[in-house]
Amino acid sequence: MKKLIILLLSIVSIALISSCDKGELGPVANTTDPGTPSLEAPNSGQSYTLTEGEAENTLMTVEWTEPDFGFSAAPTYSIQIAEAGSDSGFVSLGTTQETSFDVVVKAFNNLLLKEKFAANNTHALDLRVSASISDSVTKAVSEPVSISVTPYLVEVNYPKIYVPGGYQSSSGYTTNWEPADAPPLFSVNDDDNYEGYVYIANGGSQYKFTAERNWQDGDWGTSGTEGELESPGNNIVASSSGYYKMNVNLNDLTYSTEVTDWAVTGSATPNGWAGDNTADHDMTYDPQTKVWSLDLSLSAGELKFRANDAWELAYGDVNGNGRLDTENENNIAVEESGNYTIILDLSDAPYTYELQKN
Known part of the structure; x- marks a missing residue:
């Protein structure tokens, strides 16, 4: 008798479940496909050449059909680009x-430059x-x-602070303690x-940092503890x-501060890549032009700039556009053999270089 009651209850439960209106369960997303x-x-196959004169214009309108998720939905769409043939690396426009x-x-141009195109x-x-x-739910x-897209070069006005001090007149920056003439640092x-980068001709010279090219908008100096600032703080002393x-x-x-001496190394240079027994080719700094330079005979190959005969601080050019960076695989290509004037300019951002064939 007990088995019969259990059997009847099971049949009734199944019947009740089967009689439910499927609509009461709500929409079910097609989560697999x-x-x-x-x-x-x-x-x-469309080709676009971007120009600064049309910066605020609409380049193109991307249009698409709605996907079918199996029920009425309001998707969020992300418009994405990547280098052709990439299975990954898509970034959103x-x-x-x-x-x-x-x-x-x-906006398109800025994204391309940001992504190193x-x-x-x-x-x-x-x-x-x-x-x-x-x-x-599966996207x-x-x-x-x-x-195909050709972006244009943008000169970015980076935020700056300034480094006025008693070193300026002897170091190529005109008037001592004058923020209007002081070299900038960039964010x-x-x-x-x-x-x-700041050239200081004499050790023992003092300096501070200012928010603008004046003293009225704020300045920072040492708190008395090495490497720490406070406003207004005390003058910072250059050790050398x-x-x-x-x-x-x-x-x-x-x-933080670090004294740097710059040089060139690479397969394109007479000495080849620098190592334990191979010297870099040292460059010379000019306080008036504020650039490093070197005349050197180069062969077809590659080169980089590095500081202090070490690789902890080194620059190359991953995009081949004359702007220096610290990316991987950024050796600078030298296409033709010949005598070159090599110029390194770290006085402005972005840092740049030139290979001028003589």
Whole structure:
């Protein structure tokens, strides 16, 4: 009898579950194979040359069809680009919940430069759209279209602080203790971390940092503890003469300095790559032009700049655009053999160089 009652209860439970309206369960997302958005514009093969004069204009309107997630949804779309043929490395141009997106010249150009696409060079890119409704639902990603884009060079006005001091007149910076003539330090990431190079001709010279090219807007000096700043603080004393790399962090009020001497090394140089038994080719600093230079016979090959006969501080040019960086695989190519004047300019940001064939 007990077994019969259990059997009847089971049958009733199954019947009740089967009789429920499926609509009461709500929509069920197609989490394994959502429909894919299809790009309708631009067409594959389109070519764009970006210009600063059209910076605020719309370059193109990206358009696509809605994906099918199996129910009515409002996806967030991310418009993405990557180097052509990349399976990864896509970065977003922007997001929207519409099925179109206007790409503005300036924003596109800035993204390309940020992602290390060299200015004034043509780059093959893949463009795609990714649709998402939640972390638990598989994103719907369009097939990419191929486009080519040539970005333009932008001169960025980086935030600056300044280094006035008693060293200025003897070091090529005109008037002592005059912020208007003082060399700047730059915050290239706009994060209150500043870096730059300052030549100090005489050891024992004193200096401070100012927020602007005046004393009225604030200044910083040493707190009395090496490497620590306070406002206004005391004068900082240069321990020796030299070409100083200076770093200032205004977030935690710290600073550091390092004297640097610059040289060239590489397979293109007569000595080849520097090592334990191979010397660099030393450069000479000119306080008037504020650049390092060297006349040297080069062969076809590669070179880099490095400080203090070591690799802890070295610069190359990953994009081949004359702007120095510390990226990996950034050796500078020398295409033709010959005698060159090599110029290194660390007085402004971004740091630059020239290879002038004589």
